[in-house]
Amino acid sequence: MLRRLSSLFLRTLRDDPADAELPGHTALVRAGYIRRAGSGLHSWLPLGYVVYRKVEQIIREEMDRMGAQEVHFPALLPREPYEATGRWEEYGDTLFRLQDRRGNDHLLGPTHEELFTLLVKDLYSSYKDLPLSIYQIQTKYRDEARPRAGLLRAREFVMKDSYSFDVDDAGLGASYEQLRAAYIATFDRLGLDYVIVDAMSGAMGGSRSEEFLCPTPVGEDTFVRSPGGYAANAEAVATPVPDPLPYDDVPTAHVEDTPDTPTIATLVDHANAHLPREDRPWTAADMLKNVLVMLTYPDGTRTPLAVAVPGDRDVDDKRLAAQVEPARVEPFTDADFDANPALVKGYIGPAALGEDSASGVRYLADPRIVEGTRWVTGANEPGRHVFDLVCGRDFTPDGTIEAAEVRDGDPAPDGSGPLEIARGIEIGHIFQLGRKYAEALDLKVLDENGKLVTVTMGSYGIGVSRAVAAIAETTVDELGLCWPRIVAPADVHLVIAGKDEQVVAAAEQLAADLDAVGLDVLLDDRKASPGVKFKDAELIGIPTIVVVGKRLADGMIEVRDRASGDRDEVAVDSAVDHLVEICRS
RNA sequence: CGGGGUGUGGCGCAGCUUGGUUAGCGCACCUGCUUUGGGAGCAGGGGGCCGCCGGUUCGAAUCCGGCCACCCCGACCA
Numbered sequence: 001m002l003r004r005l006s007s008l009f010l011r012t013l014r015d016d017p018a019d020a021e022l023p024g025h026t027a028l029v030r031a032g033y034i035r036r037a038g039s040g041l042h043s044w045l046p047l048g049y050v051v052y053r054k055v056e057q058i059i060r061e062e063m064d065r066m067g068a069q070e071v072h073f074p075a076l077l078p079r080e081p082y083e084a085t086g087r088w089e090e091y092g093d094t095l096f097r098l099q100d101r102r103g104n105d106h107l108l109g110p111t112h113e114e115l116f117t118l119l120v121k122d123l124y125s126s127y128k129d130l131p132l133s134i135y136q137i138q139t140k141y142r143d144e145a146r147p148r149a150g151l152l153r154a155r156e157f158v159m160k161d162s163y164s165f166d167v168d169d170a171g172l173g174a175s176y177e178q179l180r181a182a183y184i185a186t187f188d189r190l191g192l193d194y195v196i197v198d199a200m201s202g203a204m205g206g207s208r209s210e211e212f213l214c215p216t217p218v219g220e221d222t223f224v225r226s227p228g229g230y231a232a233n234a235e236a237v238a239t240p241v242p243d244p245l246p247y248d249d250v251p252t253a254h255v256e257d258t259p260d261t262p263t264i265a266t267l268v269d270h271a272n273a274h275l276p277r278e279d280r281p282w283t284a285a286d287m288l289k290n291v292l293v294m295l296t297y298p299d300g301t302r303t304p305l306a307v308a309v310p311g312d313r314d315v316d317d318k319r320l321a322a323q324v325e326p327a328r329v330e331p332f333t334d335a336d337f338d339a340n341p342a343l344v345k346g347y348i349g350p351a352a353l354g355e356d357s358a359s360g361v362r363y364l365a366d367p368r369i370v371e372g373t374r375w376v377t378g379a380n381e382p383g384r385h386v387f388d389l390v391c392g393r394d395f396t397p398d399g400t401i402e403a404a405e406v407r408d409g410d411p412a413p414d415g416s417g418p419l420e421i422a423r424g425i426e427i428g429h430i431f432q433l434g435r436k437y438a439e440a441l442d443l444k445v446l447d448e449n450g451k452l453v454t455v456t457m458g459s460y461g462i463g464v465s466r467a468v469a470a471i472a473e474t475t476v477d478e479l480g481l482c483w484p485r486i487v488a489p490a491d492v493h494l495v496i497a498g499k500d501e502q503v504v505a506a507a508e509q510l511a512a513d514l515d516a517v518g519l520d521v522l523l524d525d526r527k528a529s530p531g532v533k534f535k536d537a538e539l540i541g542i543p544t545i546v547v548v549g550k551r552l553a554d555g556m557i558e559v560r561d562r563a564s565g566d567r568d569e570v571a572v573d574s575a576v577d578h579l580v581e582i583c584r585s
Numbered sequence: 586c587g588g589g590g591u592g593u594g595g596c597g598c599a600g601c602u603u604g605g606u607u608a609g610c611g612c613a614c615c616u617g618c619u620u621u622g623g624g625a626g627c628a629g630g631g632g633g634c635c636g637c638c639g640g641u642u643c644g645a646a647u648c649c650g651g652c653c654a655c656c657c658c659g660a661c662c663a
Binding site for chain 1: 625
């Protein structure tokens with residue numbers, strides 16, 4: 001394929017667009033790959049669409065290779081199936097809803113579990129038909145509260161979503177492993193760096209869920225990893241539980257006056273000024289912080305929850321939310337305090353917490369708060385705190401909860417070293433759904449004993465448009481885009497640097513020759529100055545830039561590597577062979 | 586949804602406080618000449634209901650009110 005820049009539907013921009021904030025997104029717009037059509041909506045221009053299709057095709061090939069079969073659903077869907085699984089309501093404002101002329105509710109599919117499940121139900125009814133993996137590459141719609149970061153968080157985006165169907169858990173496990181292997185192969189081919197992280201805490205049973213995160217500071221997901229190879233989503237990190245401590249020589253708990261100390265910082269200052277420790281100064285880590293939240297369940301029930309964390313840590317809202325799902329976490333309001341007179345704002349302590357206490361509020365503690373740990377905490381009276389309160393002796397929480405923030409340097413749960421906190425773009429997610437959708441939509445098959453069994457499912461997604469963005473964000477440099485060859489919009493960017501007839505003729509001939517041997521060529525045959533062409537070539541980011549110009553007088557052309565900036569001089573006569581070698585190796 | 590901000594040719598921006606000729610600049614685009622190895626020069630040109638609606642006024646891009654859109658921070662986000 002030979003494309004000419006003189007006629008390509010392309011206009012590069014010299015200035016950064018005002019609304020692009022990420023370097024890769026900025027470059028995609030400046031280089032003429034995408035245009036914003038609306039908030040969270042993007043149009044693909046010719047160069048961008050070539051890259052998009054290459055990424056899509058690699059994903060498709062790897063899905064086909066593992067035996068999944070491609071189908072295609074509508075993006076516009078009827079309400080009923082989503083009503084049946086409860087997601088018409090659960091999805092909330094993120095769901096794009098619309099009505100047809102008869103007033104019937106429809107939605108633009110945010111994900112297609114329901115449709116896949118129903119399709120299999122329509123056609124299959126025997127264990128002999130399973131296992132089955134089917135997938136589609138489909139435009140998805142989510143009315144994001146705040147679209148941002150270009151293609152990374154859009155309202156319309158393309159996702160490859162696939163689903164596996166098995167009769168039993170062992171089958172689901174095998175299907176999951178197959179998909180996992182296919183994802184590894186896919187991202188390896190795409191040249192995308194990735195980390196596979198646990199997306200769910202082990203406490204939640206057999207369901208496995210892992211995310212493929214592309215590590216980059218511009219990513220929206222926070223994860224942790226250790227030198228020993230442990231990696232997990234921040235929500236899923238388990239805290240190693242310390243051994244119990246002896247507490248025989250800890251004094252009896254005693255209440256002290258600590259006026260005007262409603263926060264940890266003020267309490268530490270007061271304690272050091274008026275009640276100094278014998279061995280060392282008090283720190284926030286000596287304080288027991290009790291945080292109240294209100295949980296709201298899908299059925300509307302509201303229940304308060306108290307979470308205890310060491311005073312030097314904050315509660316991580318996302319980790320807490322993951323632990324209490326499906327309940328939603330809401331702040332504990334002044335009205336809630338009024339309704340619970342046993343709770344004294346700013347001075348809440350364990351004595352007033354717990355299912356058997358005066359307040360009756362369920363009290364869950366960070367796993368670090370083990371038997372024998374010694375704390376300073378609220379005395380449930382304004383201006384007073386309890387000192388030397390020992391866990392297991394003076395109070396016992398109702399249970400533990402993983403809600404404290406994870407910090408750089410925290411130990412990995414598997415002993416593989418200190419955790420490092422990093423950011424990543426979620427480019428893939430694999431998930432053992434289990435029987436949730438099969439049950440809701442009654443997908444059953446007959447097993448070998450002639451008994452009806454509910455099918456168990458897995459769901460597996462790759463963001464196609466997001467993968468393009470992730471590649472751009474992780475390869476962009478100060479000059480512009482810098483595509484891995486496998487997804488680049490062409491193999492060679494051929495710059496005609498000069499208006500001399502011999503130069504033009506030689507470049508045209510070279511372009512034709514490269515085209516003839518099957519390389520994709522972007523030929524810059526515009527009447528622009530060499531400087532403009534070089535800048536654009538760097539911005540567009542095709543991996544190999546060939547310059548036919550003044551050195552042609554000596555029978556030489558220049559071959560540049562976009563990524564490294566390396567330049568070679570090559571004889572025109574051997575240019576085709578040389579470039580084939582570069583592009584095919 | 587809370588907070589902040591911005592809407593002026595395709596892109597980036599000035600003008601608005603203090604209302605008053607034909608609304609301006611850079612890039613991009615068109616024509617001509619010169620130029621051609623790192624975003625060229627000169628000359629000439631085309632392109633705008635100044636986000637929308639209403640109000641004040643002799644007169645509104647500019648002042649007032651309402652609405653809409655978009656962006657940023659946060660909340661939210663299989």
